[in-house]
Amino acid sequence: MAAIAGQPTRKTPWRAAIRDARLWLLLLAAVLTLVDGYLIFVVAPTDAVLGHIQRIFYIHVPISILSFLGFLLCAIAGIGYLIRRGESWDRLAHASAEVGVVFVTLALITGVIWARPVWGVWWTWEPRLTTTLILWFIYVAYLMIRQYAPTPQQGRVWSAVVGIIGFVDVPIVYYSVQWWRSIHPVQVIGPEAADDALEPIMARILIFSLVATLALFGYLLLERMALRKTEDTLAQLRRDANSD
Amino acid sequence: MELLRGALAIAWKDVRLELRSRDVITSALVFGLIVVVVFNFGLNRAPGSLAPVAPGLLWVAYAFIGVLAMNRAFTRELEQGGLDGLLLAPVSRDAVFLGKMLGSLIFMLVIEAILLPVFAVMLDLPTLSPTLGLVILLATVGFATVGTFFAAIAVQTRSREILLPVLFFPVIVPVIIAAVEASALVLQGGPMTGVWTRWLPLLVVFDALFLVICPWIFGFIFEG
Numbered sequence: 149m150a151a152i153a154g155q156p157t158r159k160t161p162w163r164a165a166i167r168d169a170r171l172w173l174l175l176l177a178a179v180l181t182l183v184d185g186y187l188i189f190v191v192a193p194t195d196a197v198l199g200h201i202q203r204i205f206y207i208h209v210p211i212s213i214l215s216f217l218g219f220l221l222c223a224i225a226g227i228g229y230l231i232r233r234g235e236s237w238d239r240l241a242h243a244s245a246e247v248g249v250v251f252v253t254l255a256l257i258t259g260v261i262w263a264r265p266v267w268g269v270w271w272t273w274e275p276r277l278t279t280t281l282i283l284w285f286i287y288v289a290y291l292m293i294r295q296y297a298p299t300p301q302q303g304r305v306w307s308a309v310v311g312i313i314g315f316v317d318v319p320i321v322y323y324s325v326q327w328w329r330s331i332h333p334v335q336v337i338g339p340e341a342a343d344d345a346l347e348p349i350m351a352r353i354l355i356f357s358l359v360a361t362l363a364l365f366g367y368l369l370l371e372r373m374a375l376r377k378t379e380d381t382l383a384q385l386r387r388d389a390n391s392d
Numbered sequence: 393m394e395l396l397r398g399a400l401a402i403a404w405k406d407v408r409l410e411l412r413s414r415d416v417i418t419s420a421l422v423f424g425l426i427v428v429v430v431f432n433f434g435l436n437r438a439p440g441s442l443a444p445v446a447p448g449l450l451w452v453a454y455a456f457i458g459v460l461a462m463n464r465a466f467t468r469e470l471e472q473g474g475l476d477g478l479l480l481a482p483v484s485r486d487a488v489f490l491g492k493m494l495g496s497l498i499f500m501l502v503i504e505a506i507l508l509p510v511f512a513v514m515l516d517l518p519t520l521s522p523t524l525g526l527v528i529l530l531a532t533v534g535f536a537t538v539g540t541f542f543a544a545i546a547v548q549t550r551s552r553e554i555l556l557p558v559l560f561f562p563v564i565v566p567v568i569i570a571a572v573e574a575s576a577l578v579l580q581g582g583p584m585t586g587v588w589t590r591w592l593p594l595l596v597v598f599d600a601l602f603l604v605i606c607p608w609i610f611g612f613i614f615e616g
Contacts, residue, residue: 230609230612282562282565285558285561285562286562286563288558289555289558289559289562292555292558293545293549293555293559296549296550296551296555297548297549298548298549298550301615302548302615305612305613305615306545306613308612309545309609309612309613310545310559312605312609313538313541313563313602313605313606313609314562314563316601316602316605317562317563317566320566320594320597320598320601321565321566323566323594324565324566324569324570324594325565325569327569327573327590327591327594328569328573
């Protein structure tokens, strides 16, 4: 096993730096999110076609993008863990999967809220939607496998393996759903969202939102990793106490 | 060659076990029938109008049977330390994976072959053809590969019955889509260009990809 628990861990400078980074990131994320809220609800112009509902797009797009980043990190960290066996690889994989699941859940919810007034349906089996839903299922299973594994060690390895398989699967799911949709077009009522018709001010606010959400994502990731570390130390202390 | 011999020995062990007990095949056959009957009540279609939904029914039944058969293939190994014996066998983990996968593949193909004519009668399927056989074979290889891999994980956990489908179905979505669409095209008996240019290549790519990845990471899941 890694660090000997029960003994005070060495205070390496980078560890202190990460703790500081967490605090700064929290502050940064809080400020950016507040400003972002102001930009979204006050500064951003109301969409001529879609109306106020279009504002959800400044939240929906960044969290969707960042959930994909989370799952990418999770697959990379899983491979890293299988090769290097470092606890920090596993903490990164676990934290990014959890944050990714939270973000993808929010992306699905905001997407559904947006789809109803704009497309006329809550849900449509559009390739991006369907792939996102499948992604949600895979990474919920990822978290379940950690929960259900008999030992934490097995949970780490199994989830790493599931993370890799899931990530390989996603592009195939996307293409198969796209082909499938090209045969079964689902009636979409109302105007389609035109991705190209973005006012410059809208694009700038979207980028600002992305940065704000990235700060939040980074903070949640680091905070979750630190929490996992505390959990690991606690588990190790419990084991030591029981074995004495 | 060593790999193949080890894999065949393990697959043959499973086949022999099944020939003597017949518990997987019998229960899977009855289960497959009951799935179609339950769906029939759920859909409540007029006589003769089942054709549009028939490929979907066929593959839902096959996918459920696959989960059942693969779960069974590994729970059997739990009895009397079978899994330990399997891991101690003087073959590589790749051979263990391929052996279990081949065993499940054979069971599923046998079950599917028996059920297909029955389904053809019950669901009023218009035509049966060699192309449909190819679709079933390729899709079942995908089922067996992914299913064997996840069954090996699921069987070691507390909640093995529920964990396998939860892991299996999301990953297998491309196979289900390709199999249903290809079967629909074949059963309609119209032009089949879509089958050859799209769905069969998709199945081949899926199978090849997972036949490489799954044995490669299979060794990890028996650690600890």
